Amino acid sequence: MQTGTQARKYRLQGAGLDLALPYLMLAPGLMVVLGVLVYPLWDGLRASTRAYRYGSPVADVGFKNYVQLWSDAQFLNSLWVTVKFVALSVSIEAVLGFALALFCLHEFRGIRLLRTVLIIPMVITPVVVAILFRLIYASDAGMLTALSEAMGGGGVQILGNPLNAFIGLVVLDVWEWTPLMFLILLAGLQSLPHEPFEAARVDGAGPWRVFADLTFPMMRPVLAVAVVLRTIDAFGTFDQVFVLTRGGPGEATRLISIYGYDTAFKFQQTGYAAALFVTIGLVVLALAFSAIRLLRRVDAS
Amino acid sequence: MSTRLARILTTVFVLAVVLLPIYWLVSTSLKSNREITQEGTLYPHVPTLDNYVRLFTEKQFGSYLTNSVVVTFFSVAIALVFGAMGAYAIARFRLPFAAERKIGLFLLTLRIIPPVVILIPVYLLMLSLGLLDSWLGLIATYTAFNVTFCVWMMESFFREIPVDLEEAAMVDGDSRFGAFRRITLPLAAPGLAATAIFAVLVTFNEFLFALALTATPRAMTMPRGTATLIGRIDTDWASMAAAGVIGALPIVFFALLVQRHLVRGLTMGAVK
Numbered sequence: 001m002q003t004g005t006q007a008r009k010y011r012l013q014g015a016g017l018d019l020a021l022p023y024l025m026l027a028p029g030l031m032v033v034l035g036v037l038v039y040p041l042w043d044g045l046r047a048s049t050r051a052y053r054y055g056s057p058v059a060d061v062g063f064k065n066y067v068q069l070w071s072d073a074q075f076l077n078s079l080w081v082t083v084k085f086v087a088l089s090v091s092i093e094a095v096l097g098f099a100l101a102l103f104c105l106h107e108f109r110g111i112r113l114l115r116t117v118l119i120i121p122m123v124i125t126p127v128v129v130a131i132l133f134r135l136i137y138a139s140d141a142g143m144l145t146a147l148s149e150a151m152g153g154g155g156v157q158i159l160g161n162p163l164n165a166f167i168g169l170v171v172l173d174v175w176e177w178t179p180l181m182f183l184i185l186l187a188g189l190q191s192l193p194h195e196p197f198e199a200a201r202v203d204g205a206g207p208w209r210v211f212a213d214l215t216f217p218m219m220r221p222v223l224a225v226a227v228v229l230r231t232i233d234a235f236g237t238f239d240q241v242f243v244l245t246r247g248g249p250g251e252a253t254r255l256i257s258i259y260g261y262d263t264a265f266k267f268q269q270t271g272y273a274a275a276l277f278v279t280i281g282l283v284v285l286a287l288a289f290s291a292i293r294l295l296r297r298v299d300a301s
Numbered sequence: 302m303s304t305r306l307a308r309i310l311t312t313v314f315v316l317a318v319v320l321l322p323i324y325w326l327v328s329t330s331l332k333s334n335r336e337i338t339q340e341g342t343l344y345p346h347v348p349t350l351d352n353y354v355r356l357f358t359e360k361q362f363g364s365y366l367t368n369s370v371v372v373t374f375f376s377v378a379i380a381l382v383f384g385a386m387g388a389y390a391i392a393r394f395r396l397p398f399a400a401e402r403k404i405g406l407f408l409l410t411l412r413i414i415p416p417v418v419i420l421i422p423v424y425l426l427m428l429s430l431g432l433l434d435s436w437l438g439l440i441a442t443y444t445a446f447n448v449t450f451c452v453w454m455m456e457s458f459f460r461e462i463p464v465d466l467e468e469a470a471m472v473d474g475d476s477r478f479g480a481f482r483r484i485t486l487p488l489a490a491p492g493l494a495a496t497a498i499f500a501v502l503v504t505f506n507e508f509l510f511a512l513a514l515t516a517t518p519r520a521m522t523m524p525r526g527t528a529t530l531i532g533r534i535d536t537d538w539a540s541m542a543a544a545g546v547i548g549a550l551p552i553v554f555f556a557l558l559v560q561r562h563l564v565r566g567l568t569m570g571a572v573k
Contacts, residue, residue, distance in 0.1 A: 021477055022394035026404065029383035029448045036445035037411055040422035047422060103311060110312050116560060117319050123556035123563075124549045125506040127524040131531070131545040132322045135329055141337045141538045143325045150343060175322070183564055236415030239508040243528055257417045257509075264421050265513065274421050281418035288413045 048278045052270035065275035075276065077251050078259035085166070085255060086234040089173040094227055096174065097181025102215070104182075105189050118179040126176070130243035133172045134159070162252035165245055169253050172240055177233075181226055188222030189215070221295060228291040235284055256280055330542035337538045352543035360540070361518040362547060365526035369505055369551075372436055372522060376443035377500045383444075384451025385493065389481055391452065392459035405456065412449045417509060424513050434520045442510050447500045454499070458492030459485065495562045498555075502563075505552050523548050 048065055050057040069075050104111055121129070136143045137158035144156040158164045192215070200210050238257040241247060247254030247262070260280070264273035329337060330352055331345040340346070356362040391401045423442060424433075432438030466488070467480040475483065486493075511525035518526070527548040530541055556563055 022390040022396055022401065025386040025390040025478075026401075029380075029387035029452060030404070032379075032383060032441070032445050032448055033408065033411065036423065036426075036441050037419065037449070040419040040426055041411075041414075043422040043425065044419055047425075100315070103308070110309075114312055114315060115564075116557065117316055119556055119560060119563065120323065120553055121319060123502055123506075123552055125508075125524050125527075125552060127506075127508050127528050128326075128545045128549040131527070131541055131548075132326050134531075135325055135538065135542060135545075136322055138538070141329070143321070146343055175318070179319075232413060232415070236417050238417060239524070242508075242512075243531055257415075260417065261420070261509075270421060270425075277418045277421065281414045284415055285410070285413060 044274050045278060047271055048275035050271045052268070054268070057271070061271070065272050066279065068272065069276060069279060074251065074254075074259060075256075078254050078256045081166075081251070081254060082235065082256045085170060085173070085237070085253075086231055089170050089177070090227060090230045090234055092170070092174050093178045093181045093230060094223065096178045097185050097226075098219075098223070100178070100182045101185040101189055102211075104186060115183075118182060121176045122179050124176075126239035127243050129172065129176050130240045133168065133175075133240075133244055137168055159245055160249060162249055165249055165252050169241060169244060172244065173234065173237070176240070177230060181230065184226040184229075185219070185222065188219055188226075192218055224291070224295055228288065228295075232284055232288055235280070235287075326542050326545050329538060330546045332539060334537065334539045352539045353547065355540060356543055356547060360526075360530065360544075362526065362544070364518040365521055365523045366547075366551075368436065368518075368520055369522040372439045372443065373501055373504045375436075376440045376447055376504055377497055379440075379444045380447030380451050380500060381493065381497055384448050384496070385455050385486065385489075387448070388452045388455035389459050389485065392456045393464070405452070408449045408452050412453060416446065420509060420513055423510065427514055433514055434516050436520055438514050439511065439520060439522070442514065443504050443507065447504065450500060450503075451496050454496045455489070455492060458489045458496075462488050491562070494559075498559050498562050502552060502556065523551075 047057070049060060049062055051059045051061050051065075104114065124132075135141065137156075139145055139155050139157055139160065142156065142158070144158065148154065148156050158168045196214050196218075197210065200214060205213070236257055237255055238261070241253055241255050241258050242261075245253045247258045256276075257280075260273050260276045263269050263276060328344055331348045331350070332342065333347065333349055333351070336342055336345070336347060387404075391405045394401055427433050427438040427442075430438075432441070462485055466484050467477075470480040470484045471477065505522075506524060507522070508524040508528065511522045512528070515521045515525055521529070527544045530537070530544050
């Protein structure tokens with residue numbers, strides 16, 4: 001059977017022009033990708049080993065830019081802020097999304113409305129999400145201040161205070177991305193086989209046992225994929241911070257992407273910024289590939 | 302009975318958390334700046350559409366919208382055509398040295414790298430080509446991003462379509478490309494739609510490259526134009542809120558319209 005289909009496939013390719021067809025079909029897409037993604041990647045690698053002045057290269061400095069990164073207190077701080085932000089946001093989103101997906105597993109009235117409404121946060125332009133939250137947090141015009149005043153309290157300070165601003169950013173991310181976690185996990189839950197759950201019910205297992213011994217272990221691969229996807233995505237977060245706090249106050253919300261952008265376009269240190277971005281790329285790739293390897297091992301066992 | 306009450310309460314709570322910020326945005330956009338900062342009302346006491354009118358008369362939101370639509374349309378359309386062809390080649394042909402699989406893996410790897418990594422070199426590239434602040438520069442950039450995504454997503458759709466149908470068409474005298482165009486492509490239409498929808502969302506909402514590559518209303522897209530309204534110590538809350546509504550409205554409307562395809566596209570990659 002296997003060899004039969006194989007043979008048929010080879011026969012299909014056999015005739016005349018059809019031999020060149022795969023290359024002709026791949027070429028246009030590959031050309032765009034080579035020109036606009038691969039060439040810049042290579043160019044970025046080259047730029048990261050140079051020193052720039054006023055936007056043009058003036059000297060080759062080898063790995064100096066990379067070495068300098070690790071003694072740059074601002075870079076280290078932005079890395080730490082990013083790690084804190086990603087870890088906190090993604091784990092909250094995973095827990096909330098999972099809880100909500102379990103809750104919505106059984107059909108009930110209102111669930112379609114809920115699902116429709118939950119699409120909104122993740123499709124709204126990220127820049128507008130940041131505007132939404134600025135309007136909530138603002139000390140003079142914000143919803144929190146208005147609510148607090150309506151109840152007889154005073155103004156609320158969010159974006160002016162380092163800790164509050166950071167928490168405010170995490171809340172924004174949770175608001176925006178818990179729905180995606182929810183949708184992925186719900187699809188995962190719906191694709192689980194019914195039999196083990198029937199058997200557990202016949203045996204009289206309580207809901208907590210069912211969750212700990214059946215649901216959670218069976219959901220682990222989907223949960224892992226969702227967490228990895230969100231983690232990679234959250235690492236590159238830029239738009240929301242750029243509009244909400246611009247990295248402030250001080251460096252409290254300055255994610256690595258914001259620091260890189262400022263280094264390149266505000267401080268005009270092109271080579272140094274290129275080295276920084278290459279480092280981010282390598283970190284994310286390493287993260288992704290170790291996650292894929294981990295998942296394969298889980299699948300195999 | 303108690304589970305029913307819990308369900309109702311949870312549903313209401315989730316709806317409130319999602320919708321309250323949006324209510325506040327819309328409500329702020331209908332107030333005057335005086336009402337916003339001085340009176341701190343919870344709903345617009347004197348509703349006005351002035352903020353919206355100002356966006357189009359004083360702030361060129363018409364151009365931003367045109368730019369966004371043009372750039373999104375062309376970059377998604379081109380990427381769909383190129384991406385569908387590439388995906389088909391990867392899904393169906395076996396090339397020497399397993400080249401098609403390597404190309405697929407390579408495109409996936411490119412997709413994992415955060416776009417911010419190539420921001421500087423793409424900026425330098427567009428600078429040297431004289432394509433800064435132009436439709437073409439943005440379209441080229443977004444097309445490239447969309448191609449990697451379209452290939453990756455379309456490939457799995459093509460794999461699900463049995464090859465026998467193409468063979469039947471070819472026995473009837475169709476060329477291979479003809480079979481692809483007349484048989485496979487129409488069968489993959491739902492997949493194409495899901496891919497296109499997702500690409501439209503991502504492209505319309507893109508901000509980082511629009512920020513670096515555009516500088517005037519000639520090429521600024523909606524997110525980029527909206528962000529220019531926001532200074533560091535900005536107090537024009539009313540315009541900002543109206544800009545937020547106008548900026549989000551087209552894409553939210555679009556997303557709700559194509560909801561079913563969208564959810565499939567969003568969750569497809571993860572659950573498999």
